[in-house]
Amino acid sequence: MSNTDPAASALSVWIALESPTHHAPGVNGMMDLVAKEVEGLPIAVERLPGRDGLGDSVILRAGLDNGEKAVSVMSHLDTVHPVGTSAKDLPVRIEGDRLYGPGVYDMKGGAWLALQAFKDVAKAGSAKRPMIFLFTPDEEIGSPTTRSVIEEIGRQSAAVLVTEPAREGGRIVTARKGVGRFDVRLEGRPAHSGSRHADGRSAIREAAHQILAIEGMTDYARGITTSVALIGGGTAANVIPQHAWFSVDVRVTTLADGQMMENRILGLAPRDPDVKITVTGGMNRPPYEKSSTVAELFETARGVAAKVGFDLQDCPMTGGGSDGNFTAALGVPTLDGLGIDGNGAHTLEEYALISSIAPRRALIKGLLETV
Missing domain, CATH: 3.40.630.10 (Zn peptidases)
Known part of the structure; x- marks a missing residue:
């Protein structure tokens, strides 16, 4: 050196x-x-x-x-x-x-x-x-x-x-800021994407709706940010995906906003009632x-x-x-x-x-x- x-x-x-x-x-x-x-x-x-x-x-x-x-x-x-x-x-x-x-x-x-x-x-x-x-x-x-x-x-x-x-x-x-970390897992219904498309319920499609909703929770004026940075799912190119998952990062400036955002993320409900959503995690670090x-x-x-x-x-x-x-x-x-x-x-x-x-x-x- x-x-x-x-x-x-x-x-x-x-x-x-x-x-x-x-x-x-x-x-x-x-x-x-x-x-x-x-x-x-x-x-x-x-x-x-x-x-x-x-x-x-x-x-x-x-x-x-x-x-x-x-x-x-x-x-x-x-x-x-x-x-x-x-x-x-x-x-x-x-x-x-x-x-x-x-x-x-x-x-x-x-x-x-x-x-x-x-x-x-x-x-x-x-x-x-x-x-x-x-x-x-x-x-x-x-x-x-x-x-x-x-x-x-x-x-x-x-x-x-x-x-x-x-x-x-x-x-x-x-x-x-306080930090929240969540994992979201979705389970749909698999089907052949060519011959039985209508029978399937896409976990990835549901994930897309949820991700847009979560990203839309960002409120810069209140110091709240939400981001999805990890995502995965699917089985094969010709199968309606049964499974998908993604992670959520939340940042807040107050304890009250941390509790509010934790409730919102843990309370996610599917747009498609035939897709199941499981959310785990919470606020990891208080503000x-x-x-x-x-x-x-x-x-x-x-x-x-x-x-x-x-x-x-x-x-x-x-x-x-x-x-x-x-x-x-x-x-x-x-x-x-x-x-x-x-x-x-x-x-x-x-x-x-x-x-x-x-x-x-x-x-x-x-x-x-x-x-």
């Missing part, structure tokens, strides 16, 4: 270990790296075995044991890129200030720099309260096995710091709203950033969800997007800005010492 920045070199080791969510060996390898980083430090390590074929979680604890609520950091170590991406489409490399690689921006860069800050504070003994750092294996698929752990730690916390990537220009996140306590925590972060030497800003409510949605919905002051700056999340052009590592690390260190 042309850049000899020690932070970039150390982070590159994390990036080179590919860890897509459903590749448990890779995710567990990342958890091993975390545990190895804190060996010999005044940091307690707890490892929670994975389940449902997913990887483990790691919880680090340090700071004062004074009965106060903790300041907690949350990072996920799973990525969306399949194994082999770094060998072919997105090699780990440095070009100027950019460090490229699978998951470097979302969110291994943020996890790595936050761990360095956590270690700094643990070694210095400079925290005012207990510190907790949770590393999870399944955020990219909605945190199905770790939501209860996230919420349990959230309830123990005075503040939660989430190291999802920074937004444009280093902005952090103080509000996110994360910028409450007064979140705003107060943001002002604290702005003060820390000013001492570091930069002007910290936040961005308008973003459409993507994170584990911060869970803690914010519990009323716990939550800041998100505290991770590395860069761009290209979930793409083959994903990169992080090396120059953002030091100031973001200092920001998290200051928050761990201040909150």
Whole structure:
């Protein structure tokens, strides 16, 4: 690598270990790296075995044991890129200030720099309260096995710091939309498409009607979006399709709209009474709203950033969800997007800005010492 920045070199080791969510060996390898980083430090390590074929979680604890609520950091170590991406489409490399690689921006860069800050504070003994750092294996698929752990730690916390990537220009996140995920399955009646066409009841035709209705539920003025991005069905080219399926993604800005949209999607009724519709799923992540306590925590972060030497800003409510949605919905002051700056999340052009590592690390260190 042309850049000899020690932070970039150390982070590159994390990036080179590919860890897509459903590749448990890779995710567990990342958890091993975390545990190895804190060996010999005044940091307690707890490892929670994975389940449902997913990887483990790691919880680090340090700071004062004074009965106060903790300041907690949350990072996920799973990525969306399949194994082999770094060998072919997105090699780990440095070009100027950019460090490229699978998951470097979302969110291994943020996890790595936050761990360095956590270690700094643990070694210095400079925290005012207990510190907790949770590393999870399944955020990219909605945190199905770790939501209860996230919420349990959230309830123990005075503040939660989430190291999802920074937004444009280093902005952090103080509000996110809620996320709903649904699966719709349709069963019609098969028939030969030539000789017995009238006897058939097409599941795909019904799916088309339903998809148009669902897409029509988008209401930009209210911040509600609906999309169908996965679809399948049919048996053969000359058979009226008996089966079809599609997935639905819903984003909302309020809890009330989340409940309303969940009821609408779960209540889908067929246009053709001879086709059966089965809908499963629901609101996966509640909305994360910028409450007064979140705003107060943001002002604290702005003060820390000013001492570091930069002007910290936040961005308008973003459409993507994170584990911060869970803690914010519990009323716990939550800041998100505290991770590395860069761009290209979930793409083959994903990169992080090396120059953002030091100031973001200092920001998290200051928050761990201040909150």
